Amino acid sequence: MTSTLQSKLASGRFVLTAEVCPPKGSDCADFLEKSRKLSGLVDAINVTDNQGATMRISPLAAAALLVREGIEPIFQITCRDRNRLALQSDLLGAAALGIENVLALTGDHISFGDHCAGKPVFDLDSVQLLQAIKGLGAGQDLAGKSVTGAPAFFVGAAAAPEAEPFPLTFYKLEKKVAAGAQFFQTQAIFDPERLRLFSEAVRPLKVKVIAGILLLKSAGMARFVTNNIPGLKVPAPLIEELEAAADPLAAGVAIAGRLAAACKPYCDGLHFMAMGREDLIPEILKAVGGRWSAVGS
């Protein structure tokens, strides 16, 4: 079984992915509506896992709902909330439900979210989680016991191309690939030149790079993510640009389009984080050109 995302990337096609945050509740109507609208546009939809350590419906359930709709999900799974039993158990469940893409993450610290008094787990780190996924794929769990129906996931990991010092994070990226990561989805890129350097650095690792594009909706939101979302730092000139704009949202779309177009030569795909305004992705894509320039118009 090969995921569509995997075969598209393997055949050298430029891919698009976008993340959709599952609802805080069991009513998935909106989530599904958004995903349906996106599905014609992107190759796969990332389902986030209690993003920002804020409790939401299980990404496993949300991803399974997408599969049921014929939409290809990327199931994000973090080490924050599950020990090694729960991680492997959910991965097997995901495979049984027809989920083919997994993004293995450490997870934001519990202190950022809405359950600060909870006990963070971090039984495994992201590299060890990747090893677990690889093991399951080979028919073996972390205890060395065999499992039936070994899941053949297309496995991704996160990368932060703009993180400093880069050599330090690079050691970890190498370990992630050695542990089975086949693609990287990056943190939001604000400096395409950094993405170029990053892509060059990881080229010997032979992994696909899907570059993250964040839609900044206003100067206030740009400041908020800078202060509250781990690993995200919006550069001051961009905040000033949003500040000065008569229509900040339109300016945000323009910035995202500009970054997406500038990143395109240095990656194998783009990953959109539209923070609830997934409807604006077609607009952003117009700037990218090629087969998407007609999209949404």
Added chain:
Amino acid sequence: MIVSKQKPIDEILAALAGDGKIFLIGCAKCATVCKAGGEEEVWQMQEVLTSAGKEVTGSVVIDEACHMLRSGRDLRAKKEMVEEADALLVLACGAGIQSISAGTPKKTVAGLDTLFLGNIRRFGQFEQKCSLCGECILTETGCICPVTVCPKGLLNGPCGGMDSGHCETDPEKECVWFQIYERLQAQGTVEKLKKTVPQKDFSKMLKPGKLGIGK
């Protein structure tokens, strides 16, 4: 040493509601260094209890309250005062309190919250550097402990929240993996960061721990 701090006095008084006569116990070791349960704090607590209308039948500061035999012996030396009390208020760490309560059927109240195994930066400033994981990896990490100092206990390098060498949970603090990286670089052994550290064996720290030397 074990770092502890006194519970809010209202909480202590609420736990002692209905107990008129109290016997007070401190510890001469860690709780003294933490200024949570030494001679001085036992004395201050005596004043507080008295002004709250309680009678303090007596007090003792045990040399090491966690030492089960010694705490039993020290309480026996004050037998009458202990007997007379309605409750014992113990200003020692959780280990100390349990050595004491194991030696007496009396109602025992915990006066301290026990925090962590701490290093002493300077007087009155404590930091957690080790969480007693049972399988020390310091040799591999330039003797900086990621199990403890990284809020996520990550073993294979920094998380995606690291920002210019700072920790996602507190921009004032350096990321432990940045510290390890700098240390190993200075020692010329930064290659150690290439090694993938496998899943940790947490059975080494299964509770409750027990060790008998030479047995």
